[in-house]
Amino acid sequence: MINQAMFGLGDEPSAIRELFLYGLNRKAQIGNDKVFDFSIGNPSVPAPSEIKESLLRALEDDPVALHAYTPAGGSMQALTAAANHIKRVHSFDAKPEQVFMTAGAAEAIAICIFALTVPGDEIIVITPFFPEYRVWVEQAGCTLVTVPATQPDFQLDIEALASAINEKTSAIIINSPNNPVGSIYSEDNLKDFAEMLAAKEQELGRSLYVISDEPYREITYGEDVPWVPAIWPRTLVCASLSKSHSLPGERIGYVYVSDAMEEAREVSLAVAGAARALGYICASTLWQRVFAECVDVPSNVEPYRINREILTTNLRELGYEFVEPQGAFYLWVRALEDDAQAFSDRAKAHELLLVPSDSFGVSGWVRVSYCVSKKTIEDSKPAFAALMAEYQERS
């Protein structure tokens, strides 16, 4: 008598979460240092010290005001801080009323999907893609349409996207720096994308929105991450402190609705309405306060850069094929057999927890989250070597 779709989603957690839970249990069995848990994007870098300082300052204040409801979209302090951050970093004229504070980027993306679509619409994602997109798109009654990234550089495939867009398409979700691949869409690639979107809008007579999922914007290794609202006006940016400030469990982020689009006010209100419809009241007041004080604090990318260097050096030496990451903290590694789940299972026997690519919408790869201790990266080399040897013996 209950909802079977909901039961199904609860009974079969995401492959990432499942592996993460397996890892927690396995570590309890054989010890933390014996399991090479590359399953989840839980930052290994401590939150910047400014976070703790901000929390301590907040706790000196009147607790009634500190913990009170804010307006649904967020406190004026948080909204203003987000708008000023966008102005400062992107030289883009952002206004507080175009920001809506959320419980992280996940809420942000989910409410954008519900705000922009009606049941029967299509939403395009780029494979490989973050698996929860499918859950939210289907919950909104829409169809998820997948378009592969180009190979070998994992950029937007403009021609393939143009073929996939039709009169039912309401939005395209892009994610750069990309989870799971680590690619960054170049300015030229995004400009071609925008040009194609403009032509398609003309042809189809409907608006095409871009939901730009950007939790990894601050985690890059040299490349710039172009600011999408400056390239395509119908952009909604979903941002979060989860990765940049190492606060994944605290759920603080926002949607920014570019007011380069003329219907910006209507879209912002639909975002607010969707948050309300899904049971969101406001982002945590304490975390909104910390957000307002700390959004400009720079990310500490150095440990990830070091991990990336050691991991790619090791895997290259061992003969693995992978995509050189430009951002985020994931390495996209070719599985040593076609069946990524089988490969992940064999890796598990070596205590290597690698997420099979199937739930990202493609076969034959695994995602290695290198947001772990440097020691885990170093210590895992023999396990990766043994895994490779096992496959070499088989062939």
Add this chain to the structure above:
Amino acid sequence: MINQAMFGLGDEPSAIRELFLYGLNRKAQIGNDKVFDFSIGNPSVPAPSEIKESLLRALEDDPVALHAYTPAGGSMQALTAAANHIKRVHSFDAKPEQVFMTAGAAEAIAICIFALTVPGDEIIVITPFFPEYRVWVEQAGCTLVTVPATQPDFQLDIEALASAINEKTSAIIINSPNNPVGSIYSEDNLKDFAEMLAAKEQELGRSLYVISDEPYREITYGEDVPWVPAIWPRTLVCASLSKSHSLPGERIGYVYVSDAMEEAREVSLAVAGAARALGYICASTLWQRVFAECVDVPSNVEPYRINREILTTNLRELGYEFVEPQGAFYLWVRALEDDAQAFSDRAKAHELLLVPSDSFGVSGWVRVSYCVSKKTIEDSKPAFAALMAEYQERS
């Protein structure tokens, strides 16, 4: 091209939120002490000192572990604390795996609705009712069916409920202590309710769930609040620290799925699935930690008791009719004309912010939230007197 229903929800915020925003602006204009803001359930009692102490202890810990993702349902510490709390307070054999931590009671109720229903189902609420129930029920594609509480004691009307239940009914939402009325459903009333539900299940051949929305459980003035899972097995309890611990903006609460029902595991998984489908990742890790340490800390009800005493004495003296509240911090006052909105507008002219009853599903009343300072209660008497005088002059 956007979703018009979402736009509508965003464009027309709840009457409570609208009045709350009006109050914020009005206070900025004429001063905090000049506006008698009885609009919102923002607790006026400071959070217990244990909350701050717990936060300070947490901040001494490793920030990586402190702010990391927990499993979607919550940390084992938080789940165990919730289960032990239920065991201790209600002598009821609760298990951690039957608890799911949420961003407050609102998420809890929303995900219960999505977990238990399929589109086309009906959900029954008792009028007057918390207005957001309608939003969540309709978002799930269900029909909200209203059944008035009995008069004058605002209990469950068993006969009327029996008439309203049919083969499409999947759940009944009850809320005791009640917002907006302040009534508590008695043990006898709930037993009659359960007996009726059992008969209806037999008759209809389907399961009937009770969603027990209990954010005000700890705020009572002498009456006991019966533990619903001990009376009806198919109960899902939605709880929160928002009101009891004065943390409304922090969004920490839980669903407890009674395992007195045989399908408890399936229902729990559907709850987890619904949370996932709506974009919830986990409740704030820091707040889960505080929850685990502080859920047993008693509520400070005394200031509300004093406010209730002064307010009811004043309004009685001035000739207002109202329901004597047994719990929560709301006074349900008869409007001085049939049109509650018009009455609320006239009250506004006296700087009295009273929520009209229409959005609670009934006409002719207003809700007075007395979770304000004692001074606001005292200072508001002349305004209430002037409002009464205005109506007496008109008649």
